[in-house]
Every structure is written in C-alpha cells, then in structure tokens.
C-alpha cells in the first residue's frame with residue numbers, strides 16, 4: 001500500500017557520500033537504509049536499478065501568487081508546487097512580503113492561509129522587511145519565537161515600495177543577529193537604478209533592453225559589497241539571494257575567504273540562460289526575461305557562477321520563481337519600468353543544474369545534492385529532516401535518472417504561466433519519480449498530487465553553530481575596540497557658542 005515504500009537497487013546519494021542501499025519508507029519517514037532489509041508485507045517496491053536516490057530539491061526562493069507591480073504572479077501555491085514536484089523539488093521557501101501598511105504578522109498569516117489550502121509539498125517562509133520601526137523589531141521577535149521563521153530579507157532595490165536605506169538595513173541585521181536569525185538581501189543599488197532608468201527614457205529607450213542597460217553589473221556588486229559590510233558591522237550571518245553576476249559572486253567569495261558567514265544563491269535563470277535575451281526582436285520574448293537583478297549579457301556569467309558553486313563560494317540554488325503571463329508582462333509594453341519583474345524556474349532548476357553542472361564535469365553527484373538540497377537545509381536549519389536520505393529524515397526523495405533527456409518547453413511544462421525562459425534547452429538528467437511525505441506524487445510524467453497536503457515547516461533560529469563562531473568574534477572585536485580607549489585630561493578651557 002502507499003504508506004509503505006521500498007526503493008530497491010539504487011545508489012543513495014547524499015552531499016557527503018554515495019552508497020548502494022535500499023530505502024524503506026513508512027508513514028512519511030525514512031525508516032531503514034541498507035542492504036538485505038527486513039520489510040513488512042504489503043510494501044510497494046520501486047525498482048531503482050541504475051538510478052540515483054537523492055533527497056528532494058529545496059527551492060530556497062519562490063514568489064507564488066505574489067501581488068507585485070500592479071498584478072499577481074501567475075503560479076499560485078498549487079500550480080507552482082505541482083510544477084516543483086514534476087521537476088524534483090519537494091520543499092519550497094517562499095517570501096512573505098508585507099505591503100507598506102501591513103504588519104509583519106498580518107502578512108505572515110495571509111501567506112499561511114493562502115499556502116496551506118493549496119500547497120502540495122512542505123514549505124517554509126522567509127519574511128521581507130519593507131520598513132523599519134520598533135514594532136517591526138517586536139514582530140520579528142514574535143515570528144522567530146512563535147511562528148517558525150528564522151530568515152528575514154531586505155531589499156536594496158525597488159525605491160518607494162520595498163527599498164530600505166542603510167541605517168534601516170543595519171537595524172534589521174542587528175535584530176537578526178540578536179534573534180539568531182539569518183539576514184537575506186536583494187542586492188542592487190536602487191537609487192542609482194532609478195536615475196539610470198530616467199536616462200534611458202531621455203534616450204528614447206523604452207523596450208526590455210532598457211531594463212538591462214539601467215541595471216549595470218557594478219550596481220549589483222556595489223550593493224552586495226555594502227550588504228556584506230553591514231552584515232560584518234552587525235556581526236550577522238548573511239544570505240545573498242539571486243546572485244546574477246560574476247563580480248557580485250566575487251564579493252561573496254572574498255568575504256567567505258576572510259571568514260565571514262556569507263552565503264550566495266545563484267538561481268536557475270542565472271545558471272541556465274543569459275541577458276542576450278533582452279535584445280530579442282520579439283517584444284514578449286525579451287520582456288519574459290525581465291527580472292531583477294537582470295540576467296547578464298555575456299556567455300561567461302552562467303559557467304562562472306557554476307564554477308563558484310563547485311568550489312564552495314556559492315552555496316545554494318534557488319529560482320526566484322515569480323511568473324507573469326505575456327499579457328501581464330504587457331503592462332510594460334511602452335515602458336520597461338512597468339514590466340512586472342520575474343521569471344520561472346521552479347520546475348527546471350534541478351535539470352538545469354545537472355545539465356550545466358554535472359554533465360559538464362564541474363559538479364560531482366554529491367555536490368549536486370549539496371547545492372540543490374542539503375546546503376539549503378543546513379543554512380535554514382531544517383537539516384537532516386530535509387536534505388538527507390537517512391533514517392529518521394522526512395521521506396522526500398527522488399529517483400533520478402542521469403540518462404533521461406528532455407527539451408524544456410512551455411507547451412509541456414506544468415506551470416500556469418504561458419512562457420518558459422528555458423524554452424528549447426536540452427536537458428540530460430531528470431527525476432523520474434518524486435516522493436513527497438512518503439507518497440509517490442510524480443511517476444514517469446504522471447502527477448498525482450493532493451492540493452493542500454503540504455505542511456508548514458517551523459524553522460528554528462540558530463542557538464549555536466554559526467553563532468558560536470560569531471560570538472567569539474564579537475568578544476574579540478569588543479576587546480580590540482576597548483583597547484583603543486584613551487585616558488585623557490579633560491578639556492577645561494572655554495566653549496564658544498556662536499548664536
């Protein structure tokens with residue numbers, strides 16, 4: 001029956017090793033891993049000969065049914081997670097983004113309500129901080145202590161709606177540090193972008209190429225560097241979302257080499273396509289690729305980001321899945337600034353990373369598991385419940401066929417949106433079976449998902465590990481500062497007041 005499964009004859013792949021082993025699952029949990037297992041009767045057997053058995057993918061970055069730029073993302077928690085499952089992702093981390101008037105708790109509740117009724121796989125929530133005051137700090141504390149949130153994101157772009165200035169970012173990061181949460185950042189210099197956008201319209205550039213031209217790579221690198229600096233000053237761990245360029249990735253690598261706790265997340269789009277798409281003669285094709293920060297217009301960025309995933313400088317892969325149909329993108333048909341920002345990837349991420357990473361020889365299969373699943377589970381503190389094939393872990397698993405191929409197309413994808421930025425990409429390496437909560441929900445092209453069956457993941461803040469390291473540094477830092485205190489004779493002369 002469905003509540004007992006035996007995956008037989010496969011190679012079990014974790015981030016730290018590979019073994020030939022069978023996997024026995026009961027009531028949604030992995031109960032045995034090994035050879036010659038003693039299995040109760042009535043267990044359904046899956047033959048995994050010549051296949052890999054891996055932990056399901058964790059998509060660290062989604063925006064399902066997000067209200068954004070005057071419209072709402074086309075994929076909701078149902079279609080989005082259905083597509084995720086078809087592509088081998090079994091956990092998503094979505095962003096709660098409060099409106100300016102909304103309290104964090106209100107927004108969080110709204111997200112929970114929307115997701116719980118539709119979602120087909122387990123999910124966690126990051127919460128974006130779009131303004132700062134004392135109350136926000138208190139709400140952050142409630143979210144971490146009572147609502148299972150351990151990650152907060154700030155935007156350095158989107159002035160007027162989401163953008164925070166450096167002093168407010170400092171406050172948010174300091175609060176994260178105090179709570180044991182991780183700070184996340186959308187790193188782009190929003191103020192300079194706004195000026196460059198004005199310049200584009202002065203020059204008569206109104207098409208999607210203007211989106212790229214008004215968001216140069218330097219602005220991403222500068223903001224990434226600034227966020228790293230603020231994280232360093234507040235002694236807070238930092239996670240940089242959607243790393244889109246070589247120079248931004250370099251900043252993360254440099255900080256890590258100096259021992260700072262910083263993580264970088266390239267996305268399916270930045271690994272699988274590039275910014276030459278903004279110059280496509282077809283307006284809707286170019287507009288479909290509009291996202292922020294933009295895809296870079298060269299053939300070297302994607303392989304560079306993959307190299308940095310391979311050497312450990314970048315840690316995870318997300319998607320920033322935030323899809324809009326062609327007629328929604330058309331809100332910006334006369335002005336690229338009004339094109340809703342966002343691209344797809346929730347279904348394609350694993351196949352893209354395998355094709356561009358493993359097939360090219362850059363990643364081994366264990367690193368593949370690390371960057372698609374285990375690292376995310378560790379960073380967001382859901383490991384080894386998620387991100388590992390081991391006794392006691394949740395039975396979210398993939399049967400992966402390294403030889404299976406397909407060509408990505410909007411005509412066959414499972415997403416609600418009508419465009420696919422990876423159209424025509426030939427992939428090798430695909431999930432053939434996806435297991436969520438011990439149930440086969442995807443089997444050789446057939447989906448069998450249950451709307452609303454996914455569960456919310458309470459993620460705990462960090463009490464030690466990362467923080468112990470940070471605490472030690474904090475003590476050293478305070479000692480160094482105090483050593484520079486100087487005993488002086490007080491000034492006793494006159495003070496001149498000019499009125």
Ligand code: URP
Pocket residue numbers: 063186242290291292293320322341342343
């Ligand atoms: O263009 C993007 N990235 N849209 C989604 C919102 C965000 O900035 O992550």
Ligand code: ZN
Pocket residue numbers: 186241242292293
């Ligand atoms: Zn963003």
Ligand code: ZN
Pocket residue numbers: 282284285
């Ligand atoms: Zn077209």
Ligand code: ZN
Pocket residue numbers: 061062063242320
């Ligand atoms: Zn995003």
